Amino acid sequence: MIVTVTYNPAVDQTIQFDEQMAPDRVMRAEDAQFDAGGKGINAAQLLTAMDRPCVATGLLGGFTGTFIRETLQDDGVETAFVDVDGTTRLNTTAIAAAEEYKLNQAGPTVGESVVDSLLEQVRAQSPDRVLVGGSLPPGLSPDAIDRIAAGGDWETIVDTGGDILRELDAQYGLCKPNRAELGDATGADVSTVEGCADAAEAFRERGFDRVLASLGADGAVLVGDAGRLYAEALDIDVVDTVGAGDALLSGVLSAWEAGADDETALQTGVAVSSQVVQRAGTAVPDLSDIETLRDNVTVRRL
Ligand SMILES: Nc1ncnc2c1ncn2[C@@H]1O[C@H](COP(=O)(O)OP(=O)(O)O)[C@@H](O)[C@H]1O
Ligand SMILES: O=P(O)(O)OC[C@H]1O[C@](O)(COP(=O)(O)O)[C@@H](O)[C@@H]1O
Numbered sequence: 001m002i003v004t005v006t007y008n009p010a011v012d013q014t015i016q017f018d019e020q021m022a023p024d025r026v027m028r029a030e031d032a033q034f035d036a037g038g039k040g041i042n043a044a045q046l047l048t049a050m051d052r053p054c055v056a057t058g059l060l061g062g063f064t065g066t067f068i069r070e071t072l073q074d075d076g077v078e079t080a081f082v083d084v085d086g087t088t089r090l091n092t093t094a095i096a097a098a099e100e101y102k103l104n105q106a107g108p109t110v111g112e113s114v115v116d117s118l119l120e121q122v123r124a125q126s127p128d129r130v131l132v133g134g135s136l137p138p139g140l141s142p143d144a145i146d147r148i149a150a151g152g153d154w155e156t157i158v159d160t161g162g163d164i165l166r167e168l169d170a171q172y173g174l175c176k177p178n179r180a181e182l183g184d185a186t187g188a189d190v191s192t193v194e195g196c197a198d199a200a201e202a203f204r205e206r207g208f209d210r211v212l213a214s215l216g217a218d219g220a221v222l223v224g225d226a227g228r229l230y231a232e233a234l235d236i237d238v239v240d241t242v243g244a245g246d247a248l249l250s251g252v253l254s255a256w257e258a259g260a261d262d263e264t265a266l267q268t269g270v271a272v273s274s275q276v277v278q279r280a281g282t283a284v285p286d287l288s289d290i291e292t293l294r295d296n297v298t299v300r301r302l
Pocket of ligand 2: 036038133136161243245
């Protein structure tokens with residue numbers, strides 16, 4: 001069973017324009033939507049859609065927090081959130097004439113005592129795996145993630161920025177940087193797939209049993225004791241890439257929860273992310289056919 005921890009959830013606002021962004025004028029949108037977001041929350045929605053037992057925890061506050069709580073309830077996602085005084089952030093993705101602008105807020109300031117409250121919620125679920133996903137709100141340091149990892153007898157998976165990854169000290173089952181985050185975390189040349197695999201391999205020594213590097217349109221690399229696996233991305237029509245990394249990671253975790261090997265897990269991850277990027281925002285796609293769709297993904301050893 002998986003518990004996801006999102007220290008800094010967000011309502012994701014996705015706005016679509018037919019024309020390019022331009023300053024000093026009113027841009028009129030063709031379409032807009034709100035989704036419950038933040039990395040652990042997206043993962044919990046996707047895992048639930050794939051019938052994997054999962055509980056979403058994290059910090060919520062204000063009217064945006066209420067929206068996320070209600071959305072997850074409607075989606076049948078089990079939750080155990082901790083209330084905070086501030087207002088959960090609202091992140092905006094503007095898609096304008098095929099260009100993507102991601103505008104993320106910092107989130108409400110919180111006190112360090114929230115880590116104890118969250119640990120209590122996590123322990124109460126007795127999970128096998130804990131996913132800590134996303135940025136940290138003002139008031140928390142990377143130690144808040146290390147404390148979750150060291151707080152119980154579970155495998156911890158972490159999906160956060162390269163600057164935070166570099167500062168973690170605990171032992172982790174997996175981290176999931178994207179290409180830029182892998183570059184930030186390691187300082188290595190990540191311009192080629194092989195360069196990414198080398199950087200991921202070297203980064204394992206910093207306390208990560210496996211590294212899953214997502215490479216956007218170039219696919220993904222999974223490096224661990226079973227070797228270096230590379231999956232090409234599928235050739236698909238992308239609407240936007242918000243939630244792509246969360247989807248890749250959810251597919252991998254879902255497959256591992258079902259007892260699959262790393263190769264099948266990577267195929268599943270790429271298949272789930274392909275479904276998500278073909279839809280606007282972080283809305284949950286139909287994943288009932290994912291075990292068939294994953295056969296379209298080719299994995300090879302590097
Ligand atoms: N342009 C694209 N075409 C096809 N698949 C994509 C594209 N962008 C992302 N993906 C899929 O989503 C996964 C995660 O994408 P990425 O952009 O690296 O994640 P993140 O959201 O963490 O930055 C990729 O490994 C790939 O499978
Ligand atoms: O916590 P961060 O790094 O600001 O990211 C939060 C944003 O990332 C998302 O979780 C999407 O993440 P990915 O595109 O990396 O999968 C959004 O739902 C959310 O608004």
